[in-house]
Amino acid sequence: MARCCAVGCGVIWRHHLHAVASMEPRRLVYTCVVEPDDARRAAAVEAVRAQLGEEPLAFVTLEDAIQADPTQELFVAVDIMVPNVGLLHEEVAKTALQSRRHVLLEKPISVSVASGLRILAAQEKYAPERVLMVAENAQYWREILEARRLLRSGAIGQVLSVRAKFWESGHPALNEWAADGSYDPGSFIASAAEGFVFDGGLHWLRPLRMFLGQAVRVAAVAGRTLPHMQGPGMAQALMCFDSGVTAVFESILAPGAISEQPFFVIQGSSGEIVLDGFAGGGRVYTVAEGRVLETEINADFCGPVGWDTGYAGEVADFAEAVLENRPPAAGPEEAVEDLRLMLAMMKAAKSGQWEAVKELEPQLEMATLGLAL
Incomplete structure (x- = not known):
């Protein structure tokens, strides 16, 4: 060992x-x-x-x-x-x-x-x-890997668009991170300039890159959901990839209750893939003999599924x-590219303009970006 x-x-x-x-x-x-x-x-x-x-x-x-x-x-x-x-x-x-x-x-x-x-x-x-x-x-998340395999096999045809949503509740009774004090005043997530979106959103950016390739440019807005959190508690972005596909990325730390929502919806020219939340699961929708065919994404898999896998x-x-x-x-350079995309998104939220991901200043960080919320 x-x-x-x-x-x-x-x-x-x-x-x-x-x-x-x-x-x-x-x-x-x-x-x-x-x-x-x-x-x-x-x-x-x-x-x-x-x-x-x-x-x-x-x-x-x-x-x-x-x-x-x-x-x-x-x-x-x-x-x-x-x-x-x-x-x-x-x-x-x-x-x-x-x-x-x-x-x-x-x-x-x-x-x-x-x-x-x-x-x-x-x-x-x-x-x-x-x-x-x-x-x-996310690089090893069962549902993400299966979705990538399906996309590469052409199971839903040409990818037209992707919607990614990272959501959590900030209520201690509904979230282990909140229960541990991770979002309390004085915690590193609440007091640092990065905030909730930066810290957790990378788990959604890696799958987008696995599905679509390298991000080229991004436009975004960001905001606060908890009054004491210095960095963004929510963000919305449009991301254009070198594959020609545009993705919608959303993230929110809700102060109270929030419903179960799909983490990813991938729309193709001949079908759709929906990936569910932390517990795992999802479905593939295709058309067969004039009707919609719904298949569980883990139908042929007997092992553990979901976020913790x-x-x-x-x-x-x-x-x-x-x-x-x-x-x-996945080599560590992939993590650098995840970070580059996240920072480009936050820069776009600050500038109010489209930002080129590859032209991001290497020294840029949230502490010096001055993203006013």
């Missing part, structure tokens, strides 16, 4: 730990945890003990863990799940790469394209033989990449 150190033990850590615990056969194990908060650190140790049957060592900083393990007998890989605040992702990733560890870095890769590229450069300089992977669970897939891919010395399914 790949011996791994978990860095940052918040909500996303629980998803990663569950994914590792569900692996059959298990190819990765957390042998140590790094968390500056005393209560979270103790809880992380107990969670590893309960779910993996391991007795992990605990450290306050990654530097402490590396210093305690100069020969990499304790851990050869690092799973970085710290908040995307300032250049923290870049700093922690560089620390891990300089110690010649394999790195799984939670998305977004960083706050600017320039910072993301510096992380890629650090791998090339310090650990070219190690794996650098950005954790984007993406976490299981990404952790398994990382473990295999480390153990088999091969690149992951």
